[in-house]
Amino acid sequence: MTDVATYPRKRLKLERRVNPSFSWTFTMYLAATLLGLALSALLLWTSGADVVKAFSTLLTGAFGSQKAWVATLSKATPLILTGLATVVAFRAQVWSIGQEGQVYAGAMGAYLGCLMFAGLPVWLYLSLIILSGMIGGALLGSIAAWLKDRFDVNEIISTVMMNYLIVFLLSYLLGGGPWTEVASTVVYQQTGPVPALSELPHLMGSKKLHLGFVFAMVSAVICYVLLEKTPLGYEIRAMGYNPVALAYRGTNIGRTIILVMAISGAIAGLAGVSQIFGTSHRLRADTLYGLGYTGIIIGMIGGLRPLGTVVAGIVFGGLASGALYMKLLAKVPSALVPAMEGILLLTFLCAAVAARYKFVRVGDVDV
Amino acid sequence: MPTLLKAVNLTKRFPGVIANEDVNFDLEVGEVHCLFGENGAGKSTLSSCLFGFYQPEGGHIEFDGKPVKFRSPRDAIHSGIGMVHQHFVLVADFTVLENIVVGTHEKGWKLDLPAARARVEKLCQEYGIELDLDASVRDLAVGQQQWVEILKALYLEARVLILDEPTAVLTPAESQRLFRIIGHMCELGLSIVLISHKMAEVMKADRVTVLRKGKVVGTVRPAEVTPQELTRMMVGRDVVLRVARDGAKRLPTEAAPVLVVDDLSYRDKQGKTALDHVSLTIGKGEILGLAGVSGNGQKELFEVLSGNLIPQTGQISLAGEQIKGLPSRHYMDRGVGLVPDDRFREGLIPEFNIRENMILGWQRHDDYTNGMFLDHSRIGTVADGLIDEFQIKAPSGATPVNHLSGGNAQKVILAREFVHSSKLLLANQPTRGLDLGVIEYVYNQIIAKRDEGYAILLASEELEDLLNLSDRIIVISGGRITGEVDPQNTTVEEIGLLMAGGRAEDAA
Numbered sequence: 001m002t003d004v005a006t007y008p009r010k011r012l013k014l015e016r017r018v019n020p021s022f023s024w025t026f027t028m029y030l031a032a033t034l035l036g037l038a039l040s041a042l043l044l045w046t047s048g049a050d051v052v053k054a055f056s057t058l059l060t061g062a063f064g065s066q067k068a069w070v071a072t073l074s075k076a077t078p079l080i081l082t083g084l085a086t087v088v089a090f091r092a093q094v095w096s097i098g099q100e101g102q103v104y105a106g107a108m109g110a111y112l113g114c115l116m117f118a119g120l121p122v123w124l125y126l127s128l129i130i131l132s133g134m135i136g137g138a139l140l141g142s143i144a145a146w147l148k149d150r151f152d153v154n155e156i157i158s159t160v161m162m163n164y165l166i167v168f169l170l171s172y173l174l175g176g177g178p179w180t181e182v183a184s185t186v187v188y189q190q191t192g193p194v195p196a197l198s199e200l201p202h203l204m205g206s207k208k209l210h211l212g213f214v215f216a217m218v219s220a221v222i223c224y225v226l227l228e229k230t231p232l233g234y235e236i237r238a239m240g241y242n243p244v245a246l247a248y249r250g251t252n253i254g255r256t257i258i259l260v261m262a263i264s265g266a267i268a269g270l271a272g273v274s275q276i277f278g279t280s281h282r283l284r285a286d287t288l289y290g291l292g293y294t295g296i297i298i299g300m301i302g303g304l305r306p307l308g309t310v311v312a313g314i315v316f317g318g319l320a321s322g323a324l325y326m327k328l329l330a331k332v333p334s335a336l337v338p339a340m341e342g343i344l345l346l347t348f349l350c351a352a353v354a355a356r357y358k359f360v361r362v363g364d365v366d367v
Numbered sequence: 368m369p370t371l372l373k374a375v376n377l378t379k380r381f382p383g384v385i386a387n388e389d390v391n392f393d394l395e396v397g398e399v400h401c402l403f404g405e406n407g408a409g410k411s412t413l414s415s416c417l418f419g420f421y422q423p424e425g426g427h428i429e430f431d432g433k434p435v436k437f438r439s440p441r442d443a444i445h446s447g448i449g450m451v452h453q454h455f456v457l458v459a460d461f462t463v464l465e466n467i468v469v470g471t472h473e474k475g476w477k478l479d480l481p482a483a484r485a486r487v488e489k490l491c492q493e494y495g496i497e498l499d500l501d502a503s504v505r506d507l508a509v510g511q512q513q514w515v516e517i518l519k520a521l522y523l524e525a526r527v528l529i530l531d532e533p534t535a536v537l538t539p540a541e542s543q544r545l546f547r548i549i550g551h552m553c554e555l556g557l558s559i560v561l562i563s564h565k566m567a568e569v570m571k572a573d574r575v576t577v578l579r580k581g582k583v584v585g586t587v588r589p590a591e592v593t594p595q596e597l598t599r600m601m602v603g604r605d606v607v608l609r610v611a612r613d614g615a616k617r618l619p620t621e622a623a624p625v626l627v628v629d630d631l632s633y634r635d636k637q638g639k640t641a642l643d644h645v646s647l648t649i650g651k652g653e654i655l656g657l658a659g660v661s662g663n664g665q666k667e668l669f670e671v672l673s674g675n676l677i678p679q680t681g682q683i684s685l686a687g688e689q690i691k692g693l694p695s696r697h698y699m700d701r702g703v704g705l706v707p708d709d710r711f712r713e714g715l716i717p718e719f720n721i722r723e724n725m726i727l728g729w730q731r732h733d734d735y736t737n738g739m740f741l742d743h744s745r746i747g748t749v750a751d752g753l754i755d756e757f758q759i760k761a762p763s764g765a766t767p768v769n770h771l772s773g774g775n776a777q778k779v780i781l782a783r784e785f786v787h788s789s790k791l792l793l794a795n796q797p798t799r800g801l802d803l804g805v806i807e808y809v810y811n812q813i814i815a816k817r818d819e820g821y822a823i824l825l826a827s828e829e830l831e832d833l834l835n836l837s838d839r840i841i842v843i844s845g846g847r848i849t850g851e852v853d854p855q856n857t858t859v860e861e862i863g864l865l866m867a868g869g870r871a872e873d874a875a
Contacts, residue, residue, distance in 0.1 A: 235730065237716075238719065241717065242712065245712065245727065246716070248707060249699070249705075250698075250699045
């Protein structure tokens, strides 16, 4: 190729990468973070806040002290779990939006367990509560999977609809139904406090961080091992890429979908258990609300990888707990925090796409 | 004859490959000019550049003596270039006439169908095309649908017609008719670019441009060269398909039947009969060839025989055991290997690496697991051994298969299916789209398995290959086995007749 003169135009062109490059991917995500922060700053500025002060209080509130870290990790706990639930489902390309409902189902299952198994030795009692929570989430997930397998019902629709159903079921149970708190003169939408024995133990003497955080970390490791090291993980990943070939070579797709949704539901259910028995100590809807939907964002930002999801969960936990400080000290409406989360999601999704491309100069010899 | 369309020093790159490099090509008025070459040689890239689908990075295109720049197929169509793709772009529920007119309307609001009909009828008459303009495209045979595509191009006043492997979906008789009309079109002044890799068709062209690895090897007149010379130009060396069996130690089929299929019928979800009372037997160490125009039940037959579809009636017995109705897992466990025709969709997980693909379907087998976990080191050893044995060209076993060429990807499937099967091998179009060198390799491997005593069902669109390889050939048409022939004493015409359903009028 000596005849470079035949290519008079030299211009930049976007080309798909054959192999991903680590440094390029890192650069893209860094750029996404900076761009996301810049857009957030713009948002803060238009709402009349002191941008520098807002960011610094947000950061201090999230990661500035040991106390801040504890708050951040405890906020991150359920988000990591719902994020992991998303990872398991989405890696199989089962587009479940049901994490929200599964959190509720997990909380309800666990509360039911806490009523049923009262009186057993404490370790058995706690184990059964956790187990029944996971079963609650898994059952709800399996229903959607079964509908998809048996009747080809789109899982997006069925899981979203079940999110509504489960919220109204809880509403009924707490608002006049059998689980309504009876002792008070005013009826709140909540149960009475759970027995002290059933509360998840706190970690490191803190009042906020509890055993649920350990569950989240263990779940992340289990998810990683499941996806990368086991035959089922192989099938889950293969199904995500090409279910046709997987089925052609003897794997029962319907059974795999049900397993995926059961595992995903169980992990989301764990988030519900952790909220009720670790944080609020009574069953009420407001501590569960939105965890599942945020988990989808976190799983996506984490690149549908367990480790990435843990990091993303902690960042979002930090945003959530830092938001309080920001609101108090910089007089910024805390409603701007979800908006910032949304901005970060968009820039991260863009980065994930950008990481797969590179610029080439058309006319260069070395392609 | 004056030159109508010309490519000068055309260069087109894709990430990591140069698809066309300094390609020079010219099309004279009234000629059939064939683009000949292996898959990946750059035929499709060149024709896509001529049709404005790709924009070349170097060189230029001249039409009617003037340099032109096609930014999209729209520009090419306006200049008078039409293209018929391998995969048709038709609306199934529209009539033939509607399909021809759709999308061509440029001015005003009113669709003047009667005027369009008059024009289309005139075109049909001029070129000798017989087609019912009011038939719904859904009801047409594939061969007739191709005429609709051709009429679409003619309706847009094409002066150049690019046909991309037009005979891939046709019976031998339909192909003959196509070439007869192509000849007539050229007499009337149309110019035709024909993309093909079938020698018989290439020899009918006025001129042939042979491409290899993105470059033009040469442009020749078929009348002045032999097929052997053309093959050598295309491949760069001589190719011999060696299929002779050592000694005549073939057992009669009935002596040791491996697969016995009896009166199998399958209706698909739409209630269409895809397999109609199919019976066949394959013996130990025997290759049974399956001939037929694609889409006549071959796919369903392979899916039924591998347990991926369960037929409504009939029996399947493998080595004496009834296995109809069992899921595909059980077929695999009993030694049935499957090479599907759509390799990247049905045979591989494209994003997985070679090692992972080597165990697809066997990921739960004791050999590859260690308690609950995949034994990655063992999988790596086995897979890397197979990569060597099957001469798969890849940087390492960790290379994703979507980075492999079609031939190497096919070798991954062959390696996996050969190593995990023991009795029956089902190979549907195992050489489709592969280079001659790889085709030779694939067939030699299949023959080696035959000599080991496998029963083999082999389907191919290349009748010559079937005639060379098979011990017996059955022909399928409309889901029915229309006949069985002995490859030693049959002709392409006889098989062609059976492929068309055995009705004499189709062979005219």
